[in-house]
Amino acid sequence: xxxxxxxxxxxxxxxxxxxxxxxxxxxxxxxxxxxxxxxxxxxxxxxxxxxxxxxxxxxxxxxxxxxxxxxxxxxxxxxxxxxxxxxxxxxxxxxxxxxxxxxxxxxxxxxxxxxxxxxxxxxxxxxxxxxxxxxxxxxxxxxxxxxxxxxxxxxxxxxxxxxxxxxxxxxxxxxxxxxxxxxxxxxxxxxxxxxxxxxxxxxxxxxxxxxxx
Amino acid sequence: xxxxxxxxxxxxxxxxxxxxxxxxxxxxxxxxxxxxxxxxxxxxxxxxxxxxxxxxxxxxxxxxxxxxxxxxxxxxxxxxxxxxxxxxxxxxxxxxxxxxxxxxxxxxxxxxxxxxxxxxxxxxxxxxxxxxxxxxxxxxxxxxxxxxxxxxxxxxxxxxxxxxxxxxxxxxxxxxxxxxxxxxxxxxxxxxxxxxxxxxxxxxxxxxxxxxxxxxxxxxxxxxxxxxxxxxxxxxxxxxxxxxxxxxxxxxxxxxxxxxxxxxxxxxxxxxxxxxxxxxxxxxxxxxxxxxxxxxxxxxxxxxxxxxxxxxxxxxxxxxxxxxxxxxxxxxxxxxxxxxx
Numbered sequence: 223x224x225x226x227x228x229x230x231x232x233x234x235x236x237x238x239x240x241x242x243x244x245x246x247x248x249x250x251x252x253x254x255x256x257x258x259x260x261x262x263x264x265x266x267x268x269x270x271x272x273x274x275x276x277x278x279x280x281x282x283x284x285x286x287x288x289x290x291x292x293x294x295x296x297x298x299x300x301x302x303x304x305x306x307x308x309x310x311x312x313x314x315x316x317x318x319x320x321x322x323x324x325x326x327x328x329x330x331x332x333x334x335x336x337x338x339x340x341x342x343x344x345x346x347x348x349x350x351x352x353x354x355x356x357x358x359x360x361x362x363x364x365x366x367x368x369x370x371x372x373x374x375x376x377x378x379x380x381x382x383x384x385x386x387x388x389x390x391x392x393x394x395x396x397x398x399x400x401x402x403x404x405x406x407x408x409x410x411x412x413x414x415x416x417x418x419x420x421x422x423x424x425x426x427x428x429x430x431x432x433x434x435x
Numbered sequence: 436x437x438x439x440x441x442x443x444x445x446x447x448x449x450x451x452x453x454x455x456x457x458x459x460x461x462x463x464x465x466x467x468x469x470x471x472x473x474x475x476x477x478x479x480x481x482x483x484x485x486x487x488x489x490x491x492x493x494x495x496x497x498x499x500x501x502x503x504x505x506x507x508x509x510x511x512x513x514x515x516x517x518x519x520x521x522x523x524x525x526x527x528x529x530x531x532x533x534x535x536x537x538x539x540x541x542x543x544x545x546x547x548x549x550x551x552x553x554x555x556x557x558x559x560x561x562x563x564x565x566x567x568x569x570x571x572x573x574x575x576x577x578x579x580x581x582x583x584x585x586x587x588x589x590x591x592x593x594x595x596x597x598x599x600x601x602x603x604x605x606x607x608x609x610x611x612x613x614x615x616x617x618x619x620x621x622x623x624x625x626x627x628x629x630x631x632x633x634x635x636x637x638x639x640x641x642x643x644x645x646x647x648x649x650x651x652x653x654x655x656x657x658x659x660x661x662x663x664x665x666x667x668x669x670x671x672x673x674x675x676x677x678x679x680x681x682x683x684x685x686x687x688x689x690x691x692x693x694x695x696x697x698x699x700x701x702x703x704x705x706x707x708x709x710x711x712x713x714x715x716x717x718x719x720x721x722x723x724x725x726x727x728x729x730x731x732x733x734x735x736x737x738x739x740x741x742x743x744x745x746x747x748x749x750x751x752x753x754x755x756x757x758x759x760x761x762x763x764x765x766x767x768x769x770x771x772x773x774x775x776x
Contacts, residue, residue, distance in 0.1 A: 226546050228553060276538050280566040284583055335571035335623065343622030343653070351651040407643055414512055414639040416693055417661045421511035424685035433684075 227429070241430040244422055282307070375400050452701060476669050477662035483670055485649075486520070486656035489606065489634045496528045497605040498593060502620060503533055503547065504540035506612035509638040516636050516664030517610050521551065523671045524608070525560060530590045532604070534564040534581070536574055536615040541566040543610075562590035570615060574623045577601060602628055611637040617645055621653045636664070 227233040227240075243261055250258040286304060289297045306324035313321040352365055377389060378396030385393065427433050477483075493499070501521070505513065524531060533548060535541040548563055564581060567573040579600040582591060597603035601624060609617045617635035625633055634656040637645060642659035649657045658664055 226550060272542065273538055276541060276566055277568075280541070281568045284565075284585060285568075289584065331572045332570055335575055339571060339619070339622030339626065343626045344618065347651050347653060348647055351647070407640070410642060411640045413661070414509060416689060417512040417639070418509065419692065420685050420689035421514075423688050424682050427685055427688075428682055 237429050241426055244426060371399055452705060476666040477660065478666075480666060480670070482656065482658055482663045483667045486634055486658055486667060487523075487671070489632060489655045490520075490523060490527060492632075493527065493529065493605050496530065498590070498597070498603055499524055499529045499531050500601060500604040500607045501531050501533045501544075502540075502607055502609040502615075503535050503544040504537045504613045504615045505543050505610045506638070507539045507543065509612045509640070510543055512638045512661055513610065513612065513636050513658070513664055515668045516658050517547075519664075519668035519671050520608060520636060520658075521547070525551075525556060530560055530562070530593060532562040532564050532590055532594065534577065535566050536568075536570060536619075537613040538566065540610075540613055540615070558588040558590065560590070562586070562588055562594075571619060571623055574615065574619060575627070578624055578627050601631060604631065607631060607633045609633060609635040609637075611635055611641060611645075616641060617648065617654060617657070621648055625653055635659075 227236045243264070246257045246261045286300055286307065290300045290304060294301070306327065309316060309320055309324050352368060374392055374396035376396065377393045378400055380389075380393055505517075510517075521531065533544045535544045544563070548561060551561060564586065565583075567577050569576065577600065579602075581600050581603075582594060594603040601607070607620060607624065609620045611617045617633065617637060620633055620635075624631065632655040633653070635645065635654055636658045639660045642657075645654065645657055645659060648654040658667055
């Protein structure tokens with residue numbers, strides 16, 4: 223039971239629509255493409271409409287336009303923000319130099335926060351935990367194994383560099399370790415997707431047909 | 436070189452068989468002391484105990500921030516665990532504030548809030564903080580400025596009394612799966628508010644990425660597989676959670692479909708029966724035939740010139756051994772569009 227849809231008329235209608243769309247998507251497995259394409263267009267249209275609604279109702283109006291209209295003097299910084307929103311919205315008709323400014327701010331700020339966070343929040347703490355952590359001999363062995371695996375995988379990425387027999391063998395071992403790790407991760411992914419398939423089947427059997435609640 | 440490629444290809448044919456043997460051996464050799472390996476709920480309760488300990492450490496009527504940024508495609512896998520966790524928190528008189536940094540997470544948060552309100556919870560227990568744009572930048576700003584002016588209610592008042600930002604909360608429960616997952620919370624919020632515990636519930640695929648954060652203590656708890664989620668729901672959810680766990684019939688059908696897919700791949704790989712692995716479902720026979728003719732022609736042309744260029748002959752042999760459908764031209768516009776997808 224997904225629990226999202228109620229038992230009133232709207233809920234029942236939504237359940238039927240969801241079940242039929244699920245079957246339409248699965249029809250691709252049988253080679254039916256027109257219905258599948260229709261479902262794709264439906265998804266793209268709904269997603270676009272939802273994003274527009276979200277941007278207007280939850281970002282532009284409450285966080286930009288309303289504060290600016292209510293008290294412009296207290297929200298001076300929102301004026302350049304409004305100008306940048308206008309520049310992005312009118313990017314098609316404005317000179318490239320004008321549009322470049324908000325895009326640069328957007329990309330630069332996001333990259334700066336993401337990179338800074340990755341260094342301070344992930345790289346340094348993980349390094350500290352792996353290398354500087356005091357512990358038993360087993361911890362030390364674990365660290366050495368981790369370091370060796372990391373080194374071998376890095377060697378596996380050395381393409382186009384002259385290699386000796388030893389470095390070639392190490393690079394080969396690194397590539398196999400990489401393949402093993404990717405295989406393990408794909409295993410996680412398969413299990414995850416299998417759970418989704420079971421959920422959809424459960425929705426059809428339980429919520430829609432009512433035979434396996 | 437051709438012999439080497441042929442040997443490698445022959446070995447590759449047995450890869451699915453090796454996988455089946457490996458899975459069979461894993462099931463037979465380690466069924467668990469009480470058969471727990473074959474249960475949906477994970478018999479290893481370590482992760483469940485960590486989440487319960489994080490909840491147990493909360494003060495009376497705590498303020499909990501729920502960062503709901505799951506992915507629509509993977510949320511069904513963790514839905515049971517998320518609902519059990521929310522029910523557990525509400526049973527501890529927690530006041531929950533929902534915030535999302537991704538549009539998909541916002542859609543799921545709206546649906547979950549609607550479901551909780553239908554269940555009788557109101558503004559004394561729940562607060563919808565909505566969607567915050569700006570990805571990492573928006574998250575950093577929310578650390579100190581989470582409440583917008585129009586947000587009202589008893590939970591909002593409690594947050595304002597303590598701190599208008601995330602410092603007002605005693606715990607953050609991150610529901611991940613999308614772009615702004617627990618890693619973003621640890622990097623952006625955890626570094627600015629190191630005293631704020633962060634727990635997470637994520638789909639299985641995110642487990643390898645997030646497990647190191649549990650070991651360093653940056654995440655106080657992590658539920659990251661369906662089995663952990665089922666174990667947690669069984670422990671705290673009671674009958675309501677049991678209703679939400681996938682039915683046995685659905686699981687049986689799902690497993691059968693997976694076995695059929697694996698069996699077809701195995702048959703195609705070992706004996707050339709069924710579809711060629713990696714071939715799309717809608718590929719027509721005519722298209723396969725066309726591809727085969729073209730590859731054969733390529734191989735013949737290379738064979739004629741084999742004395743002058745042995746490497747080219749080996750490449751043509753390799754091309755002839757590869758999936759013929761991959762090289763074929765789409766027969767129609769519809770197939771061309773499908774291939775593009």
